[in-house]
Amino acid sequence: MSIKEEMDTHQDDDFDGLAAVEMEVQHPADAAETIEGLDIADQVKFIKQLPIKDAAASIAEMDDLDQQALIANLNRGLGARILGQMAPDDATDLLEGLDDELRKALLSRVPAEDRAELKTLLTFDPDTAGGVMNTEVVILDQDLNADQAIAKIREEVEDKEISYYAYLTDDKDHLVGVVSLRDVLLAKRGAPLKELIKTQSLISVGYNIDKEEVAHLIAHYNLLALPVVDFGNRLLGVITVDDVIDIIHEEASEDMQTMVGAGADETTDSTVVFSVKKRLPWLIINVINSALAAYVVHLYDATIAAMAILAALMHVVSNQAGNTGQQALAVMIRQLAMEKFDRRKAWVAVLRELRIGMINGLLIALMVLAAIFMFTGDFKLAACMGIALIFDMIIGAFSGAAIPLVLKEIGRDPAQASSIFLTTITDAIGFWSFLGLAGWMLL
Amino acid sequence: MSIKEEMDTHQDDDFDGLAAVEMEVQHPADAAETIEGLDIADQVKFIKQLPIKDAAASIAEMDDLDQQALIANLNRGLGARILGQMAPDDATDLLEGLDDELRKALLSRVPAEDRAELKTLLTFDPDTAGGVMNTEVVILDQDLNADQAIAKIREEVEDKEISYYAYLTDDKDHLVGVVSLRDVLLAKRGAPLKELIKTQSLISVGYNIDKEEVAHLIAHYNLLALPVVDFGNRLLGVITVDDVIDIIHEEASEDMQTMVGAGADETTDSTVVFSVKKRLPWLIINVINSALAAYVVHLYDATIAAMAILAALMHVVSNQAGNTGQQALAVMIRQLAMEKFDRRKAWVAVLRELRIGMINGLLIALMVLAAIFMFTGDFKLAACMGIALIFDMIIGAFSGAAIPLVLKEIGRDPAQASSIFLTTITDAIGFWSFLGLAGWMLL
Numbered sequence: 001m002s003i004k005e006e007m008d009t010h011q012d013d014d015f016d017g018l019a020a021v022e023m024e025v026q027h028p029a030d031a032a033e034t035i036e037g038l039d040i041a042d043q044v045k046f047i048k049q050l051p052i053k054d055a056a057a058s059i060a061e062m063d064d065l066d067q068q069a070l071i072a073n074l075n076r077g078l079g080a081r082i083l084g085q086m087a088p089d090d091a092t093d094l095l096e097g098l099d100d101e102l103r104k105a106l107l108s109r110v111p112a113e114d115r116a117e118l119k120t121l122l123t124f125d126p127d128t129a130g131g132v133m134n135t136e137v138v139i140l141d142q143d144l145n146a147d148q149a150i151a152k153i154r155e156e157v158e159d160k161e162i163s164y165y166a167y168l169t170d171d172k173d174h175l176v177g178v179v180s181l182r183d184v185l186l187a188k189r190g191a192p193l194k195e196l197i198k199t200q201s202l203i204s205v206g207y208n209i210d211k212e213e214v215a216h217l218i219a220h221y222n223l224l225a226l227p228v229v230d231f232g233n234r235l236l237g238v239i240t241v242d243d244v245i246d247i248i249h250e251e252a253s254e255d256m257q258t259m260v261g262a263g264a265d266e267t268t269d270s271t272v273v274f275s276v277k278k279r280l281p282w283l284i285i286n287v288i289n290s291a292l293a294a295y296v297v298h299l300y301d302a303t304i305a306a307m308a309i310l311a312a313l314m315h316v317v318s319n320q321a322g323n324t325g326q327q328a329l330a331v332m333i334r335q336l337a338m339e340k341f342d343r344r345k346a347w348v349a350v351l352r353e354l355r356i357g358m359i360n361g362l363l364i365a366l367m368v369l370a371a372i373f374m375f376t377g378d379f380k381l382a383a384c385m386g387i388a389l390i391f392d393m394i395i396g397a398f399s400g401a402a403i404p405l406v407l408k409e410i411g412r413d414p415a416q417a418s419s420i421f422l423t424t425i426t427d428a429i430g431f432w433s434f435l436g437l438a439g440w441m442l443l
Numbered sequence: 444m445s446i447k448e449e450m451d452t453h454q455d456d457d458f459d460g461l462a463a464v465e466m467e468v469q470h471p472a473d474a475a476e477t478i479e480g481l482d483i484a485d486q487v488k489f490i491k492q493l494p495i496k497d498a499a500a501s502i503a504e505m506d507d508l509d510q511q512a513l514i515a516n517l518n519r520g521l522g523a524r525i526l527g528q529m530a531p532d533d534a535t536d537l538l539e540g541l542d543d544e545l546r547k548a549l550l551s552r553v554p555a556e557d558r559a560e561l562k563t564l565l566t567f568d569p570d571t572a573g574g575v576m577n578t579e580v581v582i583l584d585q586d587l588n589a590d591q592a593i594a595k596i597r598e599e600v601e602d603k604e605i606s607y608y609a610y611l612t613d614d615k616d617h618l619v620g621v622v623s624l625r626d627v628l629l630a631k632r633g634a635p636l637k638e639l640i641k642t643q644s645l646i647s648v649g650y651n652i653d654k655e656e657v658a659h660l661i662a663h664y665n666l667l668a669l670p671v672v673d674f675g676n677r678l679l680g681v682i683t684v685d686d687v688i689d690i691i692h693e694e695a696s697e698d699m700q701t702m703v704g705a706g707a708d709e710t711t712d713s714t715v716v717f718s719v720k721k722r723l724p725w726l727i728i729n730v731i732n733s734a735l736a737a738y739v740v741h742l743y744d745a746t747i748a749a750m751a752i753l754a755a756l757m758h759v760v761s762n763q764a765g766n767t768g769q770q771a772l773a774v775m776i777r778q779l780a781m782e783k784f785d786r787r788k789a790w791v792a793v794l795r796e797l798r799i800g801m802i803n804g805l806l807i808a809l810m811v812l813a814a815i816f817m818f819t820g821d822f823k824l825a826a827c828m829g830i831a832l833i834f835d836m837i838i839g840a841f842s843g844a845a846i847p848l849v850l851k852e853i854g855r856d857p858a859q860a861s862s863i864f865l866t867t868i869t870d871a872i873g874f875w876s877f878l879g880l881a882g883w884m885l886l
Contacts, residue, residue, distance in 0.1 A: 027664060029663050029665070150629075164625070181628075182628070218688075219692070222472070241667070241685070242665040245661075245691065248692065249781055251695075252691075252695030255699065256698065257773045257774060260772075262770040262774055266774050267774065268774060268788070268789075268791075268795060275795075275799045279803060280803055282770075283767065286766045287807060287810070287811060291759060293758060294755040297758060298755040302751070304747060308744035311740055311753075311754035315740060315758070316734060318758075319729065320726065323704065323866075326862065327700070327703050327704060327722050327725075330705050331700060332711070333699065334696040337695070352711060360722060360726055368730060427762065
């Protein structure tokens with residue numbers, strides 16, 4: 001794909017929406033898409049004819065599964081050389097997905113200085129700051145002045161990935177400050193680095209902090225990079241904003257997918273077997289849960305046999321409460337995803353959902369009551385529907401808002417299968433309240 | 444809140460996860476949270492005692508509704524001075540949310556040079572590149588050399604928000620290239636800027652491109668900033684990566700919330716009335732849709748009256764197919780959100796979901812068939828359930844995957860109410876297939 005195509009879908013009449021784009025060399029992100037479109041034999045050919053640096057940059061931009069398949073099909077020597085050229089965080093991600101044997105074979109062929117670093121990075125949990133950080137950092141002694149710092153930067157900068165901050169350490173390698181490279185470069189000659197330290201704050205995270213928390217911090221403080229330290233406040237690496245964008249995307253997919261019992265890491269590129277394995281356990285739980293709701297209905301077999309229309313109408317009650325609950329659920333999960341958890345605020349939000357549920361419940365109940373009365377002329381039946389609806393919709397609103405919080409409080413992912421739990425509650429309570437009421441009032 | 448608190452929730456035994464944090468001055472993002480926690484009178488007092496620059500920076504970090512309420516409660520002169528100090532894109536966002544009278548009153552008091560700029564920015568659609576761009580850009584004439592460029596940058600940089608690229612224009616203000624500030628600053632003395640232009644590509648967007656498309660481009664190419672141009676390729680402004688993080692967050696919330704008929708822009712801070720207005724129309728559509736499914740059941744009143752257990756079991760069928768469909772739906776919506784739309788790939792993904800639905804459908808159907816037979820000893824009833832289940836789960840998988848695509852093809856938001864449409868299909872078809880089959884096989 002080209003930028004040209006990307007933009008063509010957006011053109012309108014007076015302006016084609018596309019600015020001049022000159023592509024002398026294909027951008028690695030585009031090369032990655034080109035490669036993914038080829039079959040594996042052509043992928044290997046394509047990679048072999050690229051300069052090693054470009055091959056590494058392009059592979060780094062590919063999807064995880066495609067990356068892994070490609071590297072497995074290259075000869076080990078070339079694979080190792082490519083890994084050596086990749087940013088250490090990207091190389092680590094790739095290695096993490098490979099089977100043990102292949103990973104060892106490749107690592108043993110990576111140049112010694114890169115190998116030690118990759119081995120260290122592989123020891124971090126991939127879901128933590130340590131697992132996503134990059135170790136290519138510009139580190140400056142805090143006692144340098146700007147000119148000495150610039151000389152050091154010029155020396156090092158060729159090897160490093162783009163970085164816009166330099167980190168200052170004391171003689172025990174403790175992180176003591178951060179300066180922007182731009183400030184160093186624009187500083188008066190001879191100015192001590194200490195004068196350039198950003199006054200507001202030095203924000204850093206421990207290596208074992210969850211990567212979603214890292215994403216929150218970078219988003220909250222509008223940082224371009226966040227330093228990662230060990231328990232002794234020694235600088236280990238840095239997490240950059242482009243990695244955070246990937247984390248935010250992953251997080252959104254996880255919430256949306258796990259909510260209904262699909263896999264957190266499923267994509268449309270996953271194999272069918274992978275997706276079946278992820279989803280089937282939740283479908284089984286769902287079938288057990290809906291058996292519970294079915295059992296509630298079964299208790300009222302006599303009522304239904306006497307008045308079969310109830311079977312049709314009970315479905316309207318449960319469905320409506322389920323939808324009400326899902327609306328509350330979606331808004332709550334997003335709050336938990338985007339903001340720092342604040343228990344008081346979260347429960348205030350549950351109260352808010354309860355109010356919304358009461359208002360919507362009342363309005364929908366009145367509407368349905370009127371419609372049923374109009375069609376059937378049976379006021380008692382209409383009243384049963386109305387009462388069951390408002391009751392179940394309030395239960396739905398409360399449950400939808402509370403389920404993610406309860407899951408969070410017991411240390412689970414707030415989204416996981418929340419929609420499945422919600423539906424069980426709204427179905428069972430909807431059937432029970434409507435059929436019970438109808439049996440009592442109508443028969 | 445402080446970083447200390449932020450981190451304390453994550454400590455474990457051997458490492459408290461928090462690096463040393465020194466906060467001499469509160470970060471604007473934290474000041475914003477402090478302000479949001481105060482009542483409006485105290486908010487005004489707090490803002491009045493801050494230096495005007497800090498006041499502007501803090502207000503820029505507040506939530507939209509809180510921002511608007513606060514600025515409405517400041518006297519117009521102070522409000523206008525604060526707006527003048529804010530980054531133009533932030534000031535525009537704030538002004539956009541105010542009522543016409545207040546906006547005009549504030550704009551008339553903003554210093555003349557800022558006023559013209561804000562008025563121009565207000566003309567752009569807030570959902571497009573023009574609506575989110577920042578106009579504080581470092582622009583360099585392409586014929587300068589590195590030293591001349593550095594002199595120009597030193598002169599301008601005080602006024603500009605953080606920027607890491609400078610843009611090169613020709614004598615007609617056309618955008619011709621981009622250089623990183625770092626490359627300029629590290630370049631050999633006297634080196635012509637043209638030599639520093641990044642060779643790979645110049646990626647820019649027209650001002651009328653959708654902001655989600657902008658987010659895709661920045662994420663895809665790992666850019667820190669993306670220039671925005673007019674139809675004549677003249678540079679208008681730049682969109683930075685921190686704005687993109689907000690767009691990605693908004694986008695994820697929109698998809699998750701509109702899928703079930705909640706408002707795209709609802710948060711837990713929205714008023715109850717706002718949320719009721721957004722959700723009620725979809726709840727009404729949902730009630731109409733479920734009336735359709737109820738009508739299908741009503742057609743089989745005689746069947747149900749003869750065998751009331753069917754009313755309990757039909758619910759298991761529809762619920763299971765609904766869940767299957769939602770899993771497909773979630774994965775498809777995320778694909779559409781994260782990747783450039785590729786019609787062929789999208790329909791291949793529908794086929795993939797169909798396969799998953801067939802496998803999961805078969806396994807669940809066999810499981811349920813066995814369970815029903817075990818409990819009731821009625822093989823025909825068990826077979827009806829099994830057949831209806833596999834049939835409706837396949838329909839669910841196909842519909843869940845296809846609905847977002849169909850919505851997209853007809854120019855609608857692929858997520859909007861997709862879950863509601865899906866449930867209508869899986870309910871109606873589940874009831875029809877199960878009750879129809881049961882009526883034919885059992886009675």
